[in-house]
Amino acid sequence: xxxxxxxxxxxxxxxxxxxxxxxxxxxxxxxxxxxxxxxxxxxxxxxxxxxxxxxxxxxxxxxxxxxxxxxxxxxxxxxxxxxxxxxxxxxxxxxxxxxxxxxxxxxxxxxxxxxxxxxxxxxxxxxxxxxxxxxxxxxxxxxxxxxxxxxxxxxxxxxxxxxxxxxxxxxxxxxxxxx
Numbered sequence: 001x002x003x004x005x006x007x008x009x010x011x012x013x014x015x016x017x018x019x020x021x022x023x024x025x026x027x028x029x030x031x032x033x034x035x036x037x038x039x040x041x042x043x044x045x046x047x048x049x050x051x052x053x054x055x056x057x058x059x060x061x062x063x064x065x066x067x068x069x070x071x072x073x074x075x076x077x078x079x080x081x082x083x084x085x086x087x088x089x090x091x092x093x094x095x096x097x098x099x100x101x102x103x104x105x106x107x108x109x110x111x112x113x114x115x116x117x118x119x120x121x122x123x124x125x126x127x128x129x130x131x132x133x134x135x136x137x138x139x140x141x142x143x144x145x146x147x148x149x150x151x152x153x154x155x156x157x158x159x160x161x162x163x164x165x166x167x168x169x170x171x172x173x174x175x176x177x178x179x
Contacts, residue, residue, distance in 0.1 A: 001032055001074060001102075002039035004115045007152070008072050008100040009043050010167050011113065011159075015071025015098070017046045021061055021088075023078040025053040032076050058084055062091040070097065077102030077116055085109065098162050104153040107178060112158045118151050151175040 001020075008018065020036055022029050033049060040047045048070055050061040065073060075081050075088060082103060089111045092099040101107065102116040125145055133139055152170075155178040159166050171177065 001036055001076070003150075004074055004100045004102075005036065005039045005043060005045070007113065007115055007170060008074060008098065009045060010170050011164060012072045012098045015045065017048055017068065017070050018072045018074060019048045019050050019061075019065045019068070019070035019097075021050050021052055021058075021073065021075045021081065023053050023076060023080045024051045026076065026078045026080065028078070029076070036074070053080065055084065055087065058087055058091065062095055062097075065097060066095050073097045073099040075099060075101045075106070082106075085111075093158075093161075096162060098164060104151060104176065107153045107155045107158075110158055111155060112162065112164075113152070113154045115152045116150055118149060121149060153178065 005018065009015070018040070020032070022032055036047055048065070048068055050064055052058045052061045073092060081088060082105065085101075085106050086109060089099075089106055089109050092112075093110060098112050099106070101111050101114040103119055104114045105119070107114045129142060129145070132142060152174045153176045154166060154171065154174045156166065157179065
């Protein structure tokens with residue numbers, strides 16, 4: 001998420017306050033908050049943490065985001081948010097807030113940008129591990145795997161609708177640009 005904050009700050013340099021949507025029921029909520037506070041201090045931006053653990057919480061978080069005049073939004077990487085991506089992207093569009101998401105699926109339906117692991121690659125690795133276990137390898141003998149490849153996806157139609165100019169370096173480093 002700190003890398004996503006950096007990218008979003010490049011894309012929306014005028015955003016002095018960035019809202020961070022966090023699922024308080026999520027396994028990594030506390031870690032996300034701690035990591036983001038350090039990154040925000042480095043970037044010189046103010047973060048506004050908004051909690052959402054239900055569908056109605058998401059609606060309320062966006063109302064709060066608008067009320068507090070956040071200039072951009074970071075959505076925590078959480079399965080709940082991925083399951084609510086249609087709602088979240090629709091609200092980001094309604095409130096005209098530039099958003100950064102953890103997976104490309106948000107960007108494919110109109111979100112601004114995503115940076116995170118490629119879900120299909122992760123599922124492939126899960127399958128390889130499952131195959132090894134099914135062939136008799138003890139799970140305790142398998143190494144802990146960490147993602148090593150992340151993808152940046154930018155939706156140019158959304159950027160244009162938000163009247164944002166994507167910096168050339170950010171555009172050049174994108175793995176995918178949706179026109």
